[in-house]
Amino acid sequence: MMNPTTKKILLLALAGVLLVSSGFLQHDLNRDRDKLGLTRIAPLENAPPVLAFTTVALGGFRGLISNALWIRANDLQDQDKFFEMAQLADWITKLEPHFVQVWLVQAWNMAYNISVKFKDFDDRWRWVRKGIVLLRDDGLRFNPNETLIYRELAWFFQHKMGANLDDAHMVYKQQWANEMAKVFATNTPNVSELISPQTEDQKGRAQLPLDTYKMDPAFMKEVDERFGPLEWRLPEAHAIQGGRSVRQPPS
Amino acid sequence: MQKVLAIALLTWKAAFRFRLFLVVAVLLLGAVVGLPLLIEDDGTARGFTQILLTYTLTTITALLGMSTLWLACGTLARDIEDCQIQVVAVKPIARWQIWIGKWLGLISLNAALLALSGFCVFVLMHYRAGRLPEAQQAILRNEVLVARGSAREANVDSEIARETDRLLRERLDRNPVSQVDLPEVRRQILEQVKAEYQLVQPGYVRQWEIDLSSARRSLQGQPLFVRLKFNSAEKSPSGTFAVMMQAGAPPKPPWRSEPLSLAPDTSHEIEIPANLIGDDGKLSIAVLNPNNTSLLFPLGDGLEVLYREGSFGLNFARGLGIIFCWMTLLATIGLASASFLSFPVAAFFSLGLLAITLSSSTLANAVSEGTLMGYNSETGKTGYSIMDHAAIPVFKVILGVVNLAKDFSPVDALSTGRSITWETLLRAGWQIILLLSGIIGGLGIWIFNRRELATAQGTQ
Numbered sequence: 001m002m003n004p005t006t007k008k009i010l011l012l013a014l015a016g017v018l019l020v021s022s023g024f025l026q027h028d029l030n031r032d033r034d035k036l037g038l039t040r041i042a043p044l045e046n047a048p049p050v051l052a053f054t055t056v057a058l059g060g061f062r063g064l065i066s067n068a069l070w071i072r073a074n075d076l077q078d079q080d081k082f083f084e085m086a087q088l089a090d091w092i093t094k095l096e097p098h099f100v101q102v103w104l105v106q107a108w109n110m111a112y113n114i115s116v117k118f119k120d121f122d123d124r125w126r127w128v129r130k131g132i133v134l135l136r137d138d139g140l141r142f143n144p145n146e147t148l149i150y151r152e153l154a155w156f157f158q159h160k161m162g163a164n165l166d167d168a169h170m171v172y173k174q175q176w177a178n179e180m181a182k183v184f185a186t187n188t189p190n191v192s193e194l195i196s197p198q199t200e201d202q203k204g205r206a207q208l209p210l211d212t213y214k215m216d217p218a219f220m221k222e223v224d225e226r227f228g229p230l231e232w233r234l235p236e237a238h239a240i241q242g243g244r245s246v247r248q249p250p251s
Numbered sequence: 252m253q254k255v256l257a258i259a260l261l262t263w264k265a266a267f268r269f270r271l272f273l274v275v276a277v278l279l280l281g282a283v284v285g286l287p288l289l290i291e292d293d294g295t296a297r298g299f300t301q302i303l304l305t306y307t308l309t310t311i312t313a314l315l316g317m318s319t320l321w322l323a324c325g326t327l328a329r330d331i332e333d334c335q336i337q338v339v340a341v342k343p344i345a346r347w348q349i350w351i352g353k354w355l356g357l358i359s360l361n362a363a364l365l366a367l368s369g370f371c372v373f374v375l376m377h378y379r380a381g382r383l384p385e386a387q388q389a390i391l392r393n394e395v396l397v398a399r400g401s402a403r404e405a406n407v408d409s410e411i412a413r414e415t416d417r418l419l420r421e422r423l424d425r426n427p428v429s430q431v432d433l434p435e436v437r438r439q440i441l442e443q444v445k446a447e448y449q450l451v452q453p454g455y456v457r458q459w460e461i462d463l464s465s466a467r468r469s470l471q472g473q474p475l476f477v478r479l480k481f482n483s484a485e486k487s488p489s490g491t492f493a494v495m496m497q498a499g500a501p502p503k504p505p506w507r508s509e510p511l512s513l514a515p516d517t518s519h520e521i522e523i524p525a526n527l528i529g530d531d532g533k534l535s536i537a538v539l540n541p542n543n544t545s546l547l548f549p550l551g552d553g554l555e556v557l558y559r560e561g562s563f564g565l566n567f568a569r570g571l572g573i574i575f576c577w578m579t580l581l582a583t584i585g586l587a588s589a590s591f592l593s594f595p596v597a598a599f600f601s602l603g604l605l606a607i608t609l610s611s612s613t614l615a616n617a618v619s620e621g622t623l624m625g626y627n628s629e630t631g632k633t634g635y636s637i638m639d640h641a642a643i644p645v646f647k648v649i650l651g652v653v654n655l656a657k658d659f660s661p662v663d664a665l666s667t668g669r670s671i672t673w674e675t676l677l678r679a680g681w682q683i684i685l686l687l688s689g690i691i692g693g694l695g696i697w698i699f700n701r702r703e704l705a706t707a708q709g710t711q
Contacts (some may be wrong), residue, residue: 084301113490
């Protein structure tokens with residue numbers, strides 16, 4: 001008869017070995033799934049811990065939970081509780097990161113429906129920006145080949161910011177120009193200096209489009225040469241870039 | 252009283268013995284401290300407060316509510332099932348004293364846990380508020396972390412009713428008819444009369460006279476906030492409508508707003524300068540509609556003036572007071588159900604009651620539609636079921652009772668900087684503790700008094 005303590009230690013060790021083995025096996029399984037074309041969507045990579053946990057741990061129940069959250073979010077929006085609603089929208093996208101319509105609807109809601117509920121134009125810009133950031137930073141991160149997201153992003157730039165439909169459109173344009181002024185220090189935007197920066201200042205600014213605005217300077221140059229020269233401080237230039245990405249997503 | 256306090260003390264000891272106090276306290280503090288780390292606000296004062304207060308206070312209410320129900324059911328039902336109550340009941344103490352003692356123990360436990368978690372929320376909020384940008388902190392101080400009273404136009408319901416009756420009489424005199432659906436005709440005339448008060452036609456101005464005489468002295472030098480809400484039958488391409496405002500009346504120069512771009516169906520707060528209240532204590536506000544379509548300002552919510560009434564700290568304490576009233580009701584429900592049911596059944600029964608309370612919006616919907624079968628907006632027809640005759644009156648009664656407890660929204664009021672008055676707190680105390688808890692508690696005591704405690708229990 002084995003000592004109970006020894007038995008427990010052995011079982012724990014066995015559990016550890018099996019866990020590590022399954023980790024290796026999982027890697028091979030994922031590779032084979034990819035090779036054999038069994039994966040409709042790529043596994044989540046570089047996902048934050050909360051997202052990784054929810055997508056794996058909740059399995060098929062994610063859909064039900066996100067449905068319930070969506071209903072709640074609609075109620076909150078009707079009650080003018082936009083901040084709480086935005087939090088739920090964030091959770092819904094985390095639960096369904098590969099469901100493109102979720103990203104599109106939530107971003108549209110923020111940029112178009114919620115933004116106009118605020119009387120201060122700076123507040124409106126905050127919500128329009130939130131919609132853009134949601135698609136650009138998160139939506140495209142998990143769905144880099146989804147053309148609808150590029151299209152929507154281009155539409156936000158061309159229609160919401162570029163057109164004069166919203167009373168606050170001049171504020172949007174000004175705010176965007178302020179942001180772009182950090183990328184292009186001179187009055188004439190020069191994309192080439194971002195591709196091969198020479199000075200420390202240029203090197204610092206060259207990182208901004210990549211890190212913050214998810215814009216590849218080489219791709220910008222390509223768009224600029226084909227359709228330009230473009231004034232990159234105007235939203236329309238980014239709409240063209242987004243539209244171009246629909247046909248040819250940047251690598 | 253000593254006997255009752257002794258039982259209350261025993262309930263406290265049981266809560267510590269079962270480590271319930273410790274576990275709930277840790278859970279509450281974990282929720283209060285941990286939730287704000289998981290939840291991100293958008294960096295604005297309103298977003299920060301709404302998110303922080305809503306999530307932390309809702310979590311506190313849910314956690315404390317569940318633990319209260321559980322403990323209330325357990326403390327009495329388990330004592331009866333384990334025959335421990337027999338040891339107490341043979342002592343020179345009345346049954347009602349045992350019941351009240353346990354109730355006092357539970358509600359004092361709740362008070363302690365609520366005070367602890369409430370204090371943590373308060374400190375955490377002020378700590379995190381200090382990290383907001385200076386401009387947002389100013390908004391926080393003036394608009395959110397305050398207790399703001401509200402003043403509206405004098406109620407005109409009686410005038411509207413008088414005018415409706417006059418018009419109805421006139422029309423009946425002019426066109427005498429033998430058969431007419433009088434209530435329907437009156438309803439239509441009523442809507443027409445109401446529209447005259449609510450509608451602002453294109454290019455027209457509507458004036459509001461808000462009586463602030465009771466608070467006039469304390470409002471000297473204080474900016475006021477006008478809360479506007481309107482509806483529109485037409486959609487604007489931009490999603491907004493232009494509105495212009497003027498506040499104040501001669502001899503003082505009035506204040507005029509720039510054209511405001513406001514969305515319909517949403518409340519907007521507009522700050523107006525201090526010292527615009529007239530000598531008669533009335534604030535005159537005019538709203539111009541420069542659009543090509545009419546705007547409808549509902550009689551109740553169309554326009555109200557918000558003014559600083561007190562500090563946030565006291566308002567927060569009153570909000571916690573209302574939550575405490577809810578916890579007291581839950582403790583009473585738990586104890587009352589445990590007076591005649593076993594622990595699992597009592598817990599299930601209490602949770603069932605809680606579920607009914609939480610689904611009261613569904614009940615309200617059925618009552619407003621007059622049927623269980625719902626309203627089809629596409630065909631414009633309301634469904635019918637034979638069950639409606641029985642269910643709808645029952646739903647009305649349930650709603651009437653539930654609304655006595657649900658008629659308060661401390662979390663909403665706190666997160667929007669609205670004042671929870673002492674009157675509201677007293678009303679909550681009266682409706683929830685004295686009336687509802689009193690009736691349910693009385694019933695529980697009566698049953699507990701009549702129950703045979705020494706019969707063989709199911710678990711023996």
